[in-house]
Amino acid sequence: MTREDMLARLIAQASTEGGELITLRAIVEEASELGATRVLDRLGLADASAQDDIDELRELLSAWRDAKASAWKAMVAWLVRGALALLLVGIAMRLGLGGLLQ
Incomplete structure (x- = not known):
């Protein structure tokens, strides 16, 4: 039935x-x-392989999320480094050390 x-x-x-x-x-x-x-x-x-397909999709999604988080962290780290470099250049200019930069 x-x-x-x-x-x-x-x-x-x-x-x-x-x-x-x-x-x-x-x-x-x-x-x-x-x-x-x-x-x-x-x-x-x-079908019988559906569970394997779902497991693979979950692994792929997890890897995507990890890669996205790493990319954001790297971008923030580069922005902070750039801001600190600009701050150091500004301090050097303020102290009259601009001649050393040329």
Whole structure:
């Protein structure tokens, strides 16, 4: 019996016997399982290698986040170094050591 058949039987049972709580819960559970299966099929994640694919995507995303964080840190470090170099040049000019810079 497929999930569609089970869901149809549960809905028929609920309409004939009334909506008992256990029947309604079973309908919700079967409908959600059927919906999840359809979504996984549409995304192409219903096969046996889907878990490996998701694991690889997570590793790739983690590596991207690490690379992005490293790039930001490097950029900030270069900006700080540039600002400090300009500050040192400014101090040297103030102290009259501009001749040493030429």
